[in-house]
Amino acid sequence: MKYCKKCLTTDLRPNASFKAGVCIACSYTNSVQDDNSSLKLNILQRKIQQSRKKQRNKGAYDCIVGVSGGKDSTRQAHWVRDRLGLRPLIVCCAYPPKQMSEIGAKNLTNLMEMGFDVVVATPAPQTAAHLALESFKQFGNVCKSTEMSLFSTVPRLAIELGVNTIFWGENPALQVGDAAVEGFDEFDGNNLRRLNTLTAGGTDWLKEEVKSAYLAEHYLYPNEIEFEKKKINIFYLGPAWDDWSNDDNSVYASLQGLTLRPGEELETGDLSNASMLDEEFTNINMMLKYYKFGFGRATDSVNEQIRAGKLSRAEAIKIVETYDGVCSDRIINSYANYVGITINEFWNIANHWVNSEIFDIHDGKRPTKKFKVGINYES
Ligand SMILES: [Zn+2]
Structure with missing residues (x-):
């Protein structure tokens, strides 16, 4: 396992791309440091105008903003309405009641009360729970089907409603270094369909696991022909933004009444106490990611700060040593209950996905790591 020279990204990350020992996210930061953010806003506005000219929207809305009920949602919705001057329809792919957290429900309510029209789409709970277990068994990813549903619902509704402009917050290519989704430029999200979570393993497994074919629709990303026909962008x-980051978005959202989770770092492994507010199972996925690839959410979080010049690599290593891979037994228990397995079964499935080159595996228990953070490791 090799680390990026500048941050703590490892070469085990899916679609990782390194040039001369530096990851794409770090090289991007270096190349745009002098860019003018107001110029970028102009570029984005021009692109939106071009997109809207291509297709007259049928209804009252100019665009769809895809949200989750988390911290970025508030800022995206406000920005599109108030800075870009557009009439947004907010589309939220919500979780089944047993998965959705109380904080998530509160935050979604808060967003509605700010005066937005919101469409909430929720998958059938029994199907969702079954697919969450199959995602875990077949891909070692408890959120795979959830993410498929999240990313697919927004374009699916855009196509059905005839609203051709869609906004998401962050560009996964730049924020976490997923080269497969890199577009024509940094605003271009039309390659989102290549996101690892949407492409890995195809869709046949999902179609086989649902009771009726129509129940799969919620999870399937519309194909390129449908995108082209409706001129979806x-x-x-x-x-x-010059200040788009997890920290800035949390502060903004808190000021707008978003409920956070103070003091839960050692429960969730989330340093900001502001990610994954809408549900808790993503924390398990962050832990699994750590066992598979040798890095977790603390790594993603400190990498942003290293690139922003707020944290040294040495300080970052200490934080990552403490928080990467943290996820409490309570959360694991809650997931096991949701999908109908025991804790023992949970760890036996999980251990199947652990990278044994960098972790020691123990039957029915948590793995332990062999490597030191920030230092290239060979087993
Ligand atoms: Zn890097």
């Missing part, structure tokens, strides 16, 4: 808002 996806844009990322993140690059048009």
Whole structure:
């Protein structure tokens, strides 16, 4: 396992791309440091105008903003309405009641009360729970089907409603270094369909696991022909800000009444206490990601700060040593209950996905790591 020289990204990350020992996210930061953010806003606005000219929207809305009820949602919705001057329809792919957290429900309510029209789409709970277990068994990813549903619902509704401009917040290519989704430029989200979670393993497994074919629809990303027919364009808002980051978005959202989770770092492994507010199972996925690839959410979080010049690599290593891979037994228990397995069964499935080159595996228990953070490791 090799680390990026500048941050703590490892070469085990899916679609990782390194040039001369530096990851794409770090090289991007270096190349745009002098860019003018107001110029970027102009570029984005021009692109939106071009997109809207291509297709007259049938209804009252100019665009769809895809949200989750988390911290970025508030900022995206406000920015599209108030800075870009558009009439947004907010589309939220919500979780089944047993998965959705109380904080998530509160935050979604808060967003509605700010005066937005919101469409909430929720998958059938029994199907969702079954697919969450199959995602875990077949892909070692408890959120795979959830993410498929999240990313697919927004373009699916855009196509059905005839609203051709879609906004997402962050560009996964730049924020976490997923080269497969890199678009024409940093605003271009039309390659989102290549996101690892949507492509890995195809869709046949999902179609086989649902009781009726129509129940799969909720999870399937519309194909390129449907996108082309309706002239659908996806844009990322993140690059048009000079201060788009997890920390800035949390502060903004808190000021707007968002409920956070103070003091739960050692429960969730989340340093900001502001990610994954809408449900808790993503924390398990962050832990699994750590066991598979040798890095977790603390790594993603400190990498942003290293690139922003707020944290040294040495300080970052200490934080990652403490928080990467943290996820409490309570959360694991809650997931096991949701999908109908025991804790023992949970760890036996999980251990199947652990990278044994960098972790020691123990039957029915948590693995332990062999490597030291920030230092290239060979087993
Ligand atoms: Zn890097």
